[in-house]
Amino acid sequence: MVTTIQLDPVEIRPSVQGSGVRHSAAIVSDIAGAEQVNPLCRLLGKEGFAVDVLSTAELAARPALPKRYDVAVLDLIRFDGQGEHACDWLRAPNEYLPIIVLCEENTVTDRIRGYDNGVDDFIGKPYSAREVTARLRSLMRRNNSLSSQHVLRYDDLTIDLASRVAYRGDRYIDLSRREFALLVYFMRSPERAVSRSEFLERVWGNSMNQGKSNVVDVYINYLRNKTEQGGHHRLIHTVRGKGYMLHHQRVA
Numbered sequence: 001m002v003t004t005i006q007l008d009p010v011e012i013r014p015s016v017q018g019s020g021v022r023h024s025a026a027i028v029s030d031i032a033g034a035e036q037v038n039p040l041c042r043l044l045g046k047e048g049f050a051v052d053v054l055s056t057a058e059l060a061a062r063p064a065l066p067k068r069y070d071v072a073v074l075d076l077i078r079f080d081g082q083g084e085h086a087c088d089w090l091r092a093p094n095e096y097l098p099i100i101v102l103c104e105e106n107t108v109t110d111r112i113r114g115y116d117n118g119v120d121d122f123i124g125k126p127y128s129a130r131e132v133t134a135r136l137r138s139l140m141r142r143n144n145s146l147s148s149q150h151v152l153r154y155d156d157l158t159i160d161l162a163s164r165v166a167y168r169g170d171r172y173i174d175l176s177r178r179e180f181a182l183l184v185y186f187m188r189s190p191e192r193a194v195s196r197s198e199f200l201e202r203v204w205g206n207s208m209n210q211g212k213s214n215v216v217d218v219y220i221n222y223l224r225n226k227t228e229q230g231g232h233h234r235l236i237h238t239v240r241g242k243g244y245m246l247h248h249q250r251v252a
Contacts, residue, residue: 022048023140024068028086029075030056037075040129047133056082068093071100071136078105079114079122087117095164098139102127115205152187155235155248157227159187173226178203182219183227186236186246193242220244 025044027037041051049071056076072090076083079101091097099119103110106124114122120139123132152159158167159180166173166183175183181203185194196216204215224236239245 023050023070025049025051025136026069026072026090027051027053027075028056028072028090029053030077030082037073040073040132043129043133044136047137056086069097071098071140073132073136074099074101074119076101076103078107079103079110079119083114083119084117087114087119091118096161098136098142100132100135100139102132112205119205152184154187154190154246156232157187157235159184168227168230168232171230171232173229175226176222179219179222179226183223186223186244190246193239193245195243198243216244 027041029037037053041053044051052069069090074083074086083101087099090099100121100123101114101119102123102125104125106122111119111122121135123135150160150162152161156169159165161184164180166175166180182199185199185203199216220236224234227236228234233248234250235246235248237245237247237250
């Protein structure tokens with residue numbers, strides 16, 4: 001079934017809704033007309049998604065997101081400032097929203113910029129609507145798995161994933177988005193040595209230049225300073241030749 005949604009003051013183009021709607025999807029395009037995403041819209045509708053098709057210009061005109069989506073697809077010529085704005089706009093009510101970018105100019109630099117702004121996956125054009133849908137399902141499964149455990153605890157360190165806050169004992173820890181993501185990864189892999197390359201792949205994005213691994217060391221130092229304020233004992237330890245480990249005792 002095809003419907004038209006009006007979100008005053010900006011009109012969102014036709015939305016496709018399947019008969020058994022279970023999820024919502026946003027497709028954001030910087031290309032005039034919606035014809036190029038029609039096959040993807042139809043397939044997502046059959047898969048149980050209510051699909052809204054928007055333009056990057058429409059997003060720029062709206063100060064806040066009017067609804068929460070389960071997945072999002074950006075159909076772009078290249079990932080630039082408009083793509084960054086679209087990610088921020090879509091993720092405002094859902095920090096863990098899975099986002100896939102379909103890009104004509106799919107360069108390493110653009111992918112790194114996208115990963116740094118929260119993109120989960122890039123697919124070059126031409127693309128298969130079936131593959132995009134399959135990847136969205138995979139990201140949703142991962143997202144549901146992560147969101148099922150809202151609170152992480154280790155020693156006296158606590159992270160609430162839903163509200164994106166961290167505490168050491170009863171002391172609030174002010175973390176940047178990247179610091180928060182890094183600490184979450186530590187909390188999900190306690191008492192295990194994690195290499196710099198693994199952090200780069202899983203926290204920074206798998207296209208990050210492996211030769212620039214000093215960025216991990218810099219952020220580890222940030223986390224140590226913030227988590228050890230107030231005289232708290234060290235939890236993030238260096239494991240010589242292996243990387244770093246979250247452990248309540250000193251690691252050799």
